[in-house]
Amino acid sequence: MLLLAVDTATPAVTVALHDGTSVLATESQVDARRHGELLLPAVDRILAGAGLVPADVTDVVVGVGPGPYTGLRVGLVTALTFGSALGVPVRGLCTLDGLAYASGLAGPFAVATDARRKEVYWARYADARTRLTEPAVDRPADLAERLAGLPVVGAGAVLYPDAFPDARGPEHQSAAALAGLAAELLGSPEGPSGESPGGTSGGSPGGFLPPLPLYLRRPDAQVPKNYKVVTPQ
Incomplete structure (x- = not known):
């Protein structure tokens, strides 16, 4: 391999x-x-x-x-x-999942990356190999109580220390x-976790996913709703 x-x-x-x-x-x-x-x-x-x-x-x-x-x-x-x-x-x-794996943490924790717009992408983990929740995007202040007492790995934790006081690496x-x-x-003996013969998966937490973008929200760039149409005279 x-x-x-x-x-x-x-x-x-x-x-x-x-x-x-x-x-x-x-x-x-x-x-x-x-x-x-x-x-x-x-x-x-x-x-x-x-x-x-x-x-x-x-x-x-x-x-x-x-x-x-x-x-x-x-x-x-x-x-x-x-x-x-x-x-x-x-x-x-x-x-x-890559950040969680790199952390090596054995107990419950969360991962948070910078989502811009004063938000973070995040998920909760049981350990470095087991994700408990689907990825989500939220404001740090809205997560502070939900993740209270948990270490939080990643740049999102470093950016918002008031919400995530126990920030951990890697960033x-x-x-x-x-x-x-x-x-x-x-x-693994079971083969690629959740994977179908065609190389895609059902997307179970901690397993392989189809190679498609996980955005969670619309892109910043938008087509104007009321744009001026210019036609030849």
């Missing part, structure tokens, strides 16, 4: 290679405005650094969000293009963690 993992659902542009046993190479850069510019060169560098070529990749996993519209689509389109060109399966994982997503979680799921 050579698993390529990518995620651009957060400000981190992150990629990793995993051989089914361990991470072979990884690279992450935090830049919320340059996902499209940074992702493919990073993939090229980690493949070259590991002495590999794209044709060696057997599986692709991509973070499906939740995340902002433009950045999220960069990773998904790149992953789907690799899958199509190489003829390999492309599987999605919730970006919050940003890591494709290495996403790849490690994917390798565990692929190597």
Whole structure:
């Protein structure tokens, strides 16, 4: 197995290679405005650094969000293009699940990432591998009581310390963690969790998802409702 993992659902542009046993190479850069510019060169560098070529990749996993519209689509389109060109399966994982896995926490906690508009994307976890709730988007103040007493992992917790006083790392997503979680799921006796023979899934918490964007809300850009039509005289 050579698993390529990518995620651009957060400000981190992150990629990793995993051989089914361990991470072979990884690279992450935090830049919320340059996902499209940074992702493919990073993939090229980690493949070259590991002495590999794209044709060696057997599986692709991509973070499906939740995340902002433009950045999220960069990773998904790149992953789907690799899958199509190489003829390999492309599987999605919730970006919050990658952060939860990277935290290594054994008890109940939550993950929160920055959703902008003074909101966070979040979910609750029983442990680093078990998500209890579907991802959601809410204002931190509305979550303070619901998550009181729980550690909260991610940049969303760091941004809003009044609502999330027990903020934990990591702050940003890591494709290495996403790849490690994917390798565990692929190597489990039951096979890819929740997955159908066609490579998609029913989306059960903690398992693979279809490689489709998880937005949770409308994009910022909207078509004007009352625009002026200009016609030739």
